[in-house]
Amino acid sequence: MNRWESDPILTVEHLTMRFGGLVAIDDLSFSVGRGDITAIIGPNGAGKTTVFNCVTGFYKPTEGRIAIALDKADAETLERLTAGGQRMSEDRNILLLDRMPDFEIARDARVARTFQNIRLFGGMTVLENLFVAQHNKLMLASNYTIGGIFGLSRYRKGQDDALGRARYWLEQIDLIDRADDPAADLPYGAQRRLEIARAMCTGPKLLCLDEPAAGLNPRESAELNTLLRFIRDEHGISVLLIEHDMGVVMEISDHIVVLDYGEKISDGAADFVRHDPKVIAAYLGVEDEEVETPAEQGASG
Amino acid sequence: MANTTGESALDTGAVGAEIEDERRAEAVRGEPPFTEHPASGDRLAAALKDAVIAGLIALALAGPMVGLRTETAIGGLSLSQHWLPVAVIVAVVFLGRLLLNLFVWRTGGRTKPITATSFRLLPSGEQLEKWRWPGLVAAIAFTIVMPFLPFADRYWMDQAIVVLTYCMLGWGLNVVVGLAGLLDLGYVAFYAVGAYSFALLATNFDLGFWVCLPMAGILAAGWGLILGFPVLRLRGDYLAIVTLAFGEIIRVVIINWYDFTNGPDGISGIPRPTLFGIPFERGDDGFAAVFGLEYSSIQRIIFLYYIILVLALVTNFVTLRLRRLPVGRAWEALREDEIACRSLGINTTNTKLTAFATGAMFGGFAGSFFATRQGFISPESFTAIESFIILAVVVLGGLGSQLGIVIAVIFLNTAFEVLRGLDEYRMLIVGLMMVLIMVWRPRGLVSTRRPSVTLSGRAKAVRGELVGEGSG
Numbered sequence: 001m002n003r004w005e006s007d008p009i010l011t012v013e014h015l016t017m018r019f020g021g022l023v024a025i026d027d028l029s030f031s032v033g034r035g036d037i038t039a040i041i042g043p044n045g046a047g048k049t050t051v052f053n054c055v056t057g058f059y060k061p062t063e064g065r066i067a068i069a070l071d072k073a074d075a076e077t078l079e080r081l082t083a084g085g086q087r088m089s090e091d092r093n094i095l096l097l098d099r100m101p102d103f104e105i106a107r108d109a110r111v112a113r114t115f116q117n118i119r120l121f122g123g124m125t126v127l128e129n130l131f132v133a134q135h136n137k138l139m140l141a142s143n144y145t146i147g148g149i150f151g152l153s154r155y156r157k158g159q160d161d162a163l164g165r166a167r168y169w170l171e172q173i174d175l176i177d178r179a180d181d182p183a184a185d186l187p188y189g190a191q192r193r194l195e196i197a198r199a200m201c202t203g204p205k206l207l208c209l210d211e212p213a214a215g216l217n218p219r220e221s222a223e224l225n226t227l228l229r230f231i232r233d234e235h236g237i238s239v240l241l242i243e244h245d246m247g248v249v250m251e252i253s254d255h256i257v258v259l260d261y262g263e264k265i266s267d268g269a270a271d272f273v274r275h276d277p278k279v280i281a282a283y284l285g286v287e288d289e290e291v292e293t294p295a296e297q298g299a300s301g
Numbered sequence: 302m303a304n305t306t307g308e309s310a311l312d313t314g315a316v317g318a319e320i321e322d323e324r325r326a327e328a329v330r331g332e333p334p335f336t337e338h339p340a341s342g343d344r345l346a347a348a349l350k351d352a353v354i355a356g357l358i359a360l361a362l363a364g365p366m367v368g369l370r371t372e373t374a375i376g377g378l379s380l381s382q383h384w385l386p387v388a389v390i391v392a393v394v395f396l397g398r399l400l401l402n403l404f405v406w407r408t409g410g411r412t413k414p415i416t417a418t419s420f421r422l423l424p425s426g427e428q429l430e431k432w433r434w435p436g437l438v439a440a441i442a443f444t445i446v447m448p449f450l451p452f453a454d455r456y457w458m459d460q461a462i463v464v465l466t467y468c469m470l471g472w473g474l475n476v477v478v479g480l481a482g483l484l485d486l487g488y489v490a491f492y493a494v495g496a497y498s499f500a501l502l503a504t505n506f507d508l509g510f511w512v513c514l515p516m517a518g519i520l521a522a523g524w525g526l527i528l529g530f531p532v533l534r535l536r537g538d539y540l541a542i543v544t545l546a547f548g549e550i551i552r553v554v555i556i557n558w559y560d561f562t563n564g565p566d567g568i569s570g571i572p573r574p575t576l577f578g579i580p581f582e583r584g585d586d587g588f589a590a591v592f593g594l595e596y597s598s599i600q601r602i603i604f605l606y607y608i609i610l611v612l613a614l615v616t617n618f619v620t621l622r623l624r625r626l627p628v629g630r631a632w633e634a635l636r637e638d639e640i641a642c643r644s645l646g647i648n649t650t651n652t653k654l655t656a657f658a659t660g661a662m663f664g665g666f667a668g669s670f671f672a673t674r675q676g677f678i679s680p681e682s683f684t685a686i687e688s689f690i691i692l693a694v695v696v697l698g699g700l701g702s703q704l705g706i707v708i709a710v711i712f713l714n715t716a717f718e719v720l721r722g723l724d725e726y727r728m729l730i731v732g733l734m735m736v737l738i739m740v741w742r743p744r745g746l747v748s749t750r751r752p753s754v755t756l757s758g759r760a761k762a763v764r765g766e767l768v769g770e771g772s773g
């Protein structure tokens with residue numbers, strides 16, 4: 001069985017998002033396997049970013065359930081929480097994201113994200129960007145500012161930890177030399193990497209990346225692949241990404257979900273999706289392409 | 302953005318863009334490419350010549366501004382002359398300019414042409430960085446000994462107190478507008494709350510200045526929260542309008558709630574601050590008698606000066622400290638991008654509220670000082686124009702810059718004093734000058750931003766045009 005079926009970290013069920021009369025997402029269900037790199041692909045306007053905004057709480061879904069299982073998927077608890085109207089289980093393992101505001105999803109459900117149009121704190125330095133990402137930890141260490149004002153040792157230790165984590169990620173994204181430069185001064189590719197590092201500094205379990213390879217040159221794209229694999233393999237973090245660049249998607253994804261006009265048209269491993277006629281039709285138009293019949297291919301790829 | 306071109310083209314494109322970036326940064330940072338100054342033998346002569354010119358400019362400015370002063374005399378105004386301070390100013394400008402020419406404004410043994418530096422009157426980020434600590438120590442030392450310098454008469458001390466009060470207000474508002482990026486047009490409300498809290502507590506319960514001061518601050522912070530809640534969802538223009546209204550509401554309530562606030566008649570008989578219970582009065586228990594000095598009314602003024610100096614310095618150091626703590630960094634991040642803040646798990650509601658409350662608290666402290674200094678307060682002191690002046694100080698100084706605020710306050714206060722004789726034209730001229738300054742430096746006088754944390758330990762200032770202005 002696939003990981004996204006046996007132990008999903010994120011399950012999206014019957015998600016619908018309407019903007020007035022426009023149905024941006026229509027009854028969408030999919031799961032993200034723990035420790036997988038999962039890609040959401042689809043033509044422009046398919047509703048990919050809207051899915052992200054629903055998962056991370058920036059939009060309140062019209063209908064549907066979005067749940068995260070931080071340690072272990074547990075269908076029974078999930079049903080109990082849903083029926084009981086609660087937000088999260090007592091042990092904070094299962095959380096219902098559709099019931100939580102955006103900043104709590106980042107803080108308690110440990111979902112970090114990046115944006116399609118990069119959103120860095122441009123007037124702050126690279127290092128400061130990574131410190132802002134560790135706000136909640138630092139806030140605790142500074143005893144909600146009181147201890148910080150008097151420079152208590154607990155705060156100094158928290159500050160050192162934050163610096164260590166920032167330094168670690170700066171080394172991973174190869175920006176350690178520019179730590180004290182304003183983020184807005186970085187070249188485009190570096191800004192994309194910094195946004196990923198900033199998301200990682202929040203200590204997430206699920207990392208959502210909205211078109212991380214957009215605007216990158218092939219070399220930077222390859223580096224990004226390496227970085228994403230590193231994040232998955234060395235840190236055990238599940239990655240959900242939106243991507244247009246098929247090269248990137250097919251190479252690194254363990255699982256691909258294809259959207260078109262707000263509906264799921266295909267779902268499976270890379271090989272399965274690559275040969276799915278519905279996907280080919282959506283991307284290229286059926287007439288133009290002689291499609292091999294995928295009847296013999298199973299749903300699991 | 303699709304990658305349609307080949308790899309090599311993209312590569313050079315990216316590198317080209319980077320070089321272009323660097324060049325642009327260089328152009329902003331460095332001096333314009335003027336031709337080098339000739340031989341080093343001419344250096345002394347050139348420096349002297351430049352210093353003489355600077356001295357003459359100082360004379361032309363200081364002569365009418367400082368040397369001549371109108372005073373009310375019997376049957377009209379009379380002109381009094383003060384040439385000693387003028388001489389001091391001219392000498393300082395001349396010598397300072399000469400020394401700067403000889404020892405500071407040169408690179409690699411060659412002087413830079415004077416035009417290259419003099420057209421940029423304010424120091425750059427790097428220069429600020431270099432002079433930061435010596436400048437700070439010198440400024441604090443000067444403010445401490447100032448009351449005992451020969452020129453510090455009653456008028457001078459009063460002006461110094463006004464300047465410090467507005468610095469404090471500017472620094473307080475800076476937390477809200479400069480750091481958190483929330484446009485607050487009703488800041489005077491907190492000044493009023495502080496003043497009235499102090500006045501009412503002191504006159505009704507017989508409490509002293511030092512007991513009432515923290516209470517006034519806490520009450521003002523409470524009102525900051527109360528204002529904060531309804532305006533949290535508003536941004537930009539809407540936020541500005543609601544805060545403006547809030548400032549007016551407080552004033553109107555003070556006017557109309559006669560039983561409580563004594564309405565337009567104001568509150569009088571507010572106790573003066575004492576030094577550990579020793580009042581500044583004529584008589585046997587007074588400060589002069591206790592310390593065996595001759596009684597003079599200036600002693601009380603000097604004492605007030607030191608109180609506001611301490612309050613202002615505390616405001617400054619606390620806000621600077623907060624800026625380097627997570628809460629302050631969150632304020633600045635909020636100004637840069639609120640959505641990104643939320644995606645990082647920052648509770649933006651609380652963050653905005655703490656900014657409002659902190660700013661309001663310092664406004665409240667300043668208000669209590671105002672009340673105790675005047676001994677009498679009425680709603681007339683807390684009109685919207687006060688809010689605008691405080692905001693103008695913050696904007697003119699450069700959003701977020703503590704030093705800029707000091708320069709802006711001194712500038713505005715000097716302008717108002719010098720133009721005092723022009724009555725209604727005064728506002729017009731000051732307004733025009735502010736417009737010109739904003740055209741000259743759209744980001745305020747000191748627009749660079751100091752990072753709150755560094756890896757290398759050497760802070761490089763962030764250029765003003767990169768720093769966000771906030772939209773909330």
Ligand SMILES: Nc1ncnc2c1ncn2[C@@H]1O[C@H](COP(=O)(O)OP(=O)(O)OP(=O)(O)O)[C@@H](O)[C@H]1O
Nearest residue numbers: 019022024042043044045046047048049050051116
């Ligand atoms: N806040 C909103 N209000 C109204 N309509 C919206 C809103 N957000 C998205 N939409 C609409 O929902 C549809 C899906 O948009 P979405 O941004 O999710 O597409 P996408 O798959 O991310 O496209 P792209 O590849 O261009 O990023 C679009 O028709 C868009 O106009």
Ligand SMILES: [Mg+2]
Nearest residue numbers: 048049050116
């Ligand atoms: Mg999108």
